[in-house]
Amino acid sequence: MQRSPIHRTFDVIAFEAVSKTYAAAKGPGGHAALSEVSLAVKAGEVFGVIGASGAGKSTLIRLINGLETPTGGKVIVDGDDVAALGVDGLRALRRRVGMIFQHFNLLSGKTVAQNVAFPLKLAGRPAAEVKARTAELLERVGLSAHADKFPAQLSGGQKQRVGIARALATNPKVLLCDEATSALDPETTEQILELISGLNRELGLTIVLITHEMDVVRRVCDRVAVLEAGRVVEEGAVEDVFLHPTSDTARRFVREADGEVSASGVDGRLVRLTFRGEATYKPVLGEVARTTGVDYSILGGRIHRLRETPYGQLTLALTGGDVAAAIAQFQKAGVRVDVLNGEGV
Amino acid sequence: MENVAFNNVDWAEIGQATLDTLAMLGGSMILTIALGLPLGVILFLTGKGQMLENRAANGLLSLLVNILRSVPFVILLIVMIPLTVALVGTSLGVAGAIPPLVVGAAPFFARLVETALREVDKGVIEASFAMGAKRRQVVLGALLPEALPGLVAAATVTAVALVSYTAMAGVVGAGGLGDLAIRFGYQRFQTDVMIVTVVLMLVLVQVLQMIGDSVVRKVSHK
Numbered sequence: 001m002q003r004s005p006i007h008r009t010f011d012v013i014a015f016e017a018v019s020k021t022y023a024a025a026k027g028p029g030g031h032a033a034l035s036e037v038s039l040a041v042k043a044g045e046v047f048g049v050i051g052a053s054g055a056g057k058s059t060l061i062r063l064i065n066g067l068e069t070p071t072g073g074k075v076i077v078d079g080d081d082v083a084a085l086g087v088d089g090l091r092a093l094r095r096r097v098g099m100i101f102q103h104f105n106l107l108s109g110k111t112v113a114q115n116v117a118f119p120l121k122l123a124g125r126p127a128a129e130v131k132a133r134t135a136e137l138l139e140r141v142g143l144s145a146h147a148d149k150f151p152a153q154l155s156g157g158q159k160q161r162v163g164i165a166r167a168l169a170t171n172p173k174v175l176l177c178d179e180a181t182s183a184l185d186p187e188t189t190e191q192i193l194e195l196i197s198g199l200n201r202e203l204g205l206t207i208v209l210i211t212h213e214m215d216v217v218r219r220v221c222d223r224v225a226v227l228e229a230g231r232v233v234e235e236g237a238v239e240d241v242f243l244h245p246t247s248d249t250a251r252r253f254v255r256e257a258d259g260e261v262s263a264s265g266v267d268g269r270l271v272r273l274t275f276r277g278e279a280t281y282k283p284v285l286g287e288v289a290r291t292t293g294v295d296y297s298i299l300g301g302r303i304h305r306l307r308e309t310p311y312g313q314l315t316l317a318l319t320g321g322d323v324a325a326a327i328a329q330f331q332k333a334g335v336r337v338d339v340l341n342g343e344g345v
Numbered sequence: 346m347e348n349v350a351f352n353n354v355d356w357a358e359i360g361q362a363t364l365d366t367l368a369m370l371g372g373s374m375i376l377t378i379a380l381g382l383p384l385g386v387i388l389f390l391t392g393k394g395q396m397l398e399n400r401a402a403n404g405l406l407s408l409l410v411n412i413l414r415s416v417p418f419v420i421l422l423i424v425m426i427p428l429t430v431a432l433v434g435t436s437l438g439v440a441g442a443i444p445p446l447v448v449g450a451a452p453f454f455a456r457l458v459e460t461a462l463r464e465v466d467k468g469v470i471e472a473s474f475a476m477g478a479k480r481r482q483v484v485l486g487a488l489l490p491e492a493l494p495g496l497v498a499a500a501t502v503t504a505v506a507l508v509s510y511t512a513m514a515g516v517v518g519a520g521g522l523g524d525l526a527i528r529f530g531y532q533r534f535q536t537d538v539m540i541v542t543v544v545l546m547l548v549l550v551q552v553l554q555m556i557g558d559s560v561v562r563k564v565s566h567k
Contacts, residue, residue, distance in 0.1 A: 065475055087479075094477035105472035108566050109490045119476040122486070150566035170477070 012078055012174055012206045013041035013064055019072035020059050020230075033059040035230045036073070043173075046200050046207040048217040048238070050253055051227030057210035060227065061176050064208060065097045066090045078173060095123060098167030102179035104159040106151040112162050113138065113147040119169040137165040141195065157188035164195060175199065177209035181216060193220050197307075214253040218242055218306055226250045239306050243274050243313065243336075266299065268319035270340040271327065275312040279334045285314070288329045293321030315340070353535040359525065363545055366521035368439045369511045370549075373446035374504055381451040381503075382496075384410070385458025386484065392459075396470075396480055410452040418449045418510055422517045442519035446510050454503040461495030462488060494565035501557025505550050512546065522546055 020034040034056045041047040051057045062068040063075045066082045075082045078096055085093060106115050116137050120130040138144045141161040151159055160180060167175055177196065181189040197220050199205045211217060217224045217238055224241050226234040226249050234247040245251045275284070280303065289296060301314040318326060330337050384406065390396055391403035416424070425445040426436045433440045465488055473487040489496070512523025522542045530539025 067471060067475060091477040091479065094475060097475075099472070099475040101468060101472060103466075103468055105466065105468035107469055107487060107491060108466075109493060109564065118473075118486070122473075122476055122478045122482050152566055166476070176475075 010043045011040040011076075012043045013039070013047075013208065014076040015039040015060075015063075015073065016076070017073040018063060018070045018075055020056075020063065020068060021071045032230050034063075034070075037227075037230070037232055038073075039225055039232065039235070041206060041208055043206050044200070044204050045222040046197070046209070046220050048221035048224040049208065049210045049227055050212065050214060050217050050224055051210070051249075052212060055227040056230040057212075057227055058178065061099075061178055061208060061210050064174070064176055065094050065099060095119070095170040096172050097174045097176060098170070098172035099176040099178065100160065100163040100167050100180045102182045104151070104156075104163045104183075106159060106162055106166075108151055111148050111150055112143060112154070115151070115162055116165045116169055119166060123170060133169060137168055140168070141165045155188070156184050157191055160184065160188075160192050161195070164192075164199075168199070172205070174206045174208065177207065177211075179211060180209065182211065182213070189216070190219075196220060214242070214256060218304065220307065222307075226253070239276070239309060239311070242306060243276070243311065244338075266297075266317045268297075268317040269323050270299075271316050271318060272338040272340055273312075273314045273316065273330060274336040274338070275314075276334075276336075277309055277311075280310045280312045282333065284330065284333045284335060288326050288333075289321075292323075292326040292329060294318045294323055294326045295320050351537045351541070353529065353533075353537050354541055359522075359538075359541060359545070362520065362522045362525045362542070365439050365519075366508075366511050366523070366546075366549070369442045369446060369514065369519065369521055370504065370507055372439070372443045373450060373507055373511075374500075376443065376447040377450040377454050377503060377507070378500060380447065381454030382458055384451065384455035386462065386489075388455060388459040389462040390484070396483070410455055413448060413452040414456070418445075418513050419516060421445055421449050422514060426517070437518045438520055441517075442511065442514040442521070446507060446514060449510055450503055450507050453506060454499060457499035457502060458492075458496060461492045461499050464495050465491045494561045494567075497557060497560045497564060501554060501561075504553045504557070508546055508550050508553070 015037050018034055018037045019032065021030045021032045024030045037056075037060065039047075049057050049060055059068055063070055063082070064077055066085065069083055077093060080089065080093055082090070082093065107118065110118065113134050117130045117134045120133060125133075135144070135147075138147055141164055143158060143161050143165065146154065146158065151162065154162065163180075175196070180196070181192050184192060193216065196207060196209070200207050200220075207220075209216070209221070221238045223236065224238050225232045226241065226245075226247055228247070228249040234241055234245065234250045241250055242254060245254050273285075275282075285296070288294070296316045296318050299315045299317060301312065303310070303312040305311070327337050327339070387397075388403065388406055388410070391399040391406070393400075393403075413421075422445045425448060429436045429441055429444040432444050435441045469487055469491055470483060473483045478486065511519065511521050512526065515521055515524030515527050518524070522545055526539055526542040529535045530542060
């Protein structure tokens with residue numbers, strides 16, 4: 001998805017061969033959470049980092065706002081080398097980088113309004129401004145009616161909305177989402193992702209989110225990096241990684257999101273068709289079968305959206321007729337064909 | 346059974362002793378919090394994985410607290426006499442009781458404070474830093490307010506412990522209800538005096554606990 005031209009080439013966040021090794025509790029050695037990670041997050045994009053637990057996602061996102069410090073390489077955020085910032089510089093950076101958490105991390109003894117006001121008070125803003133800004137933020141996340149409640153009186157989704165309002169209080173450029181929907185049910189996850197997407201569109205907020213769910217990436221991200229044992233094993237536009245994963249880890253996540261086709265004991269040529277955009281809705285399959293005389297059996301399939309782009313993926317076994325011609329005809333219709341068995345096209 | 350008819354009970358003296366006990370309790374409680382709270386906060390903050398992690402300082406403070414806590418209070422009362430005289434000019438009466446009470450209770454309270462602070466969700470502390478808080482702001486604005494119910498409960502337990510400490514302080518001439526119980530109830534076999542003082546202390550403990558519990562409920566929003 002193309003971004004506005006002013007922002008397109010500007011990296012808000014850059015990881016330059018970043019490593020993080022935690023010292024061992026006793027003796028030499030240690031645990032490498034991240035190894036030589038290089039990444040660039042462009043202004044105004046939603047960047048996802050997906051990985052299993054222990055892959056280093058949590059460390060990666062905390063390096064961005066200096067909650068963790070790298071043991072090698074550089075993290076550049078909004079033009080600053082995070083590790084080189086002094087105490088005041090780091091605090092100023094943290095006001096430009098909001099963060100939300102899996103378990104919300106709200107102050108239980110403060111009301112919703114007081115929670116949202118907290119970062120503004122920390123920054124020493126005048127009371128009148130704090131009050132006005134808090135009301136505005138609560139309005140944005142739809143919690144104005146709950147301003148005087150305590151977090152314990154809210155649902156999970158409402159708590160995360162408070163977290164989001166609080167993270168936005170100081171008008172940050174970047175929003176870090178640390179497994180922000182992992183503790184929520186599917187319906188609430190949908191609403192929170194919708195809200196996050198809206199912030200990206202309306203405020204031009206750059207968003208980095210870490211997750212272990214491919215579905216979250218599919219719904220909101222522009223680009224994604226796949227993390228495995230502290231290394232980036234795949235990176236690219238979400239459509240590419242999702243439809244044509246090249247690493248085992250990425251394939252595993254896609255499979256988790258969609259279910260996998262079992263093709264053992266099937267006759268004929270096994271092909272996977274990938275439809276994108278308008279092709280998704282055209283009656284290509286019937287046309288090809290009629291004109292080339294191939295029979296097909298559908299072994300698996302899915303039709304979904306990647307953000308705004310519809311796509312479909314079908315796994316077929318083609319038998320009889322002119323299989324090669326059928327494949328050529330699919331390709332002509334703008335459908336990508338991957339042959340899963342036998343010789344190529 | 347003339348004792349049980351409360352013939353020995355001098356109600357004016359009981360009243361004075363009750364006031365003395367309350368004075369010792371109030372004075373020592375204020376000083377215990379004033380000393381124990383910062384001590385507990387420092388114990389917590391210098392602990393492993395905390396924001397002011399410092400093994401040497403933590404080890405030293407911890408040792409001091411453990412030493413003071415392992416001395417039986419009756420012994421502490423006696424050992425403290427020269428220091429008490431140096432501090433308040435006398436080792437007798439309400440004033441003379443307060444230094445040993447504070448030295449006995451503050452380390453105890455500090456440990457309870459440390460435990461209460463450990464109960465605070467680490468995520469909340471991390472979130473505060475992520476919002477750009479200074480350490481001082483994290484401690485005063487997030488850590489202590491989040492621990493408030495636990496801190497109030499710790500103060501309640503400490504106040505109840507101080508009631509029994511004030512009774513022991515009677516041994517070295519501190520006055521108060523404990524003193525009456527020992528001098529009249531125990532040494533002169535005046536069971537009625539013993540009953541009255543014990544009942545009064547029981548009521549005092551009960552009232553303290555009820556106040557503490559109700560404040561905890563009020564400040565807790567979990």
